[in-house]
Amino acid sequence: MRKLKMKKLMALFLTLAMILALGACGTKRTNKSQDESDLSYVKSKGRLIIGYTNYAPMNYTDENGVFTGFDTELATLTCEKLGLEPQFVEINWDTKEDELNAKSIDCIWNGLTIDDDRKATMEITDPYVKNAQVVLVKEGTAYNGTESLIGKTVVAEQSSAGEKTVKADDNLKQANYIPKNLQTECLMELKAGTADAAVLDLTLAKTMTGKGTSYEDIIIVDYLAEEDYGVAFRKGSDICAEVNRIFGEFVADGTMAALAEKYGLEPAE
The missing domain is CATH 3.40.190.10 (Periplasmic binding protein-like II)
Structure with missing residues (x-):
């Protein structure tokens, strides 16, 4: 009888131990997910989802049916440097921040005006174009x-x-x-x-x-x-610093100036 009770207690102990171990494992996974950087997140997908609206000369479809524009080209070149595929998704401008935070998109790259209100809720790059x-x-x-x-x-x-x-x-x-x-x-x-x-x-x-x-x-x-225009990412996103670095390279090698001239724009100082 005592042996039977001991066996039951041992079985109960092992069951509880397994539950605790699984719980700890789940917590570890959750924490890992929470700690994952935004750059790691997009690199794990292999693509950057870019929110835009139809807005010439930044993102638009030309008379030949080609999707183009200053921001379209700049984003594509930047994604090449990041090792990511650009995926352009047309959004409702009025709900752009909701879509960004819900991870329906990874950035807003569409002639976004930099202001203090937006900087308080999003991570925004250095200015790249004047407006x-x-x-x-x-x-x-x-x-x-x-x-x-x-x-x-x-x-x-x-x-x-x-x-x-x-x-x-x-x-x-x-x-x-x-x-x-x-x-x-x-x-x-x-x-x-x-x-x-x-x-x-x-x-x-x-x-x-x-x-x-x-x-x-x-x-x-x-x-x-x-x-000035900037590109907006989720608040605290580490993608922003990488894009700023790439923008610096594009300014230094003349890419930014050439694109601005092509679309009749003035680069930010």
Whole structure:
């Protein structure tokens, strides 16, 4: 009887030991996963998932159906240096940070304006391209500063630097502001006459308006805010430092300047 009890106790002890060992093993795996760096994570996948929107001259499909652009080419060259395959995924700009943190994408590489709010929630590279927020109207429209737009309909891309510029300007605060999903939609509104003005990125405005474009009668009439573009990664990501290092190489060997010239952009200082 005593031997039977001892056997039962021994079996119970072994069972408990196995449960504890499995639990410790699971904890070890979890900690390892939590401690894994962002760079190790993307390298384990072999690819960098790049979030973008259709935004010329940064990421867009040209008249021949080729996906291209300054950011598209720069990201592809950077991925070559990182030993990763670039995978471009079109995103909703309004939920870009949610997609980044959910790991649906690994970075936002699409003419992202650097500001303090974004730096507080994301890891952002050094500036690589200069930009500005500009006011566009139909040719022939009377314009004498943003006060001309008080009570008028003004459009900008939702959650963009353009929207922030509208909301920060005392005169534009008194306009009828309508947010749009994309900057290209803002140009469509201007062309259709359903908006009086748009506040957009200079980089896009220079590429998509003027002679030989679909918006020949849309002109830039004002510069409101100068800014810089950067690439955004998850907060604390160690990929950012690697990309900064590669950007430094591209500046030194002339790659960055050549790309900027190709797309009519000005590199950041």
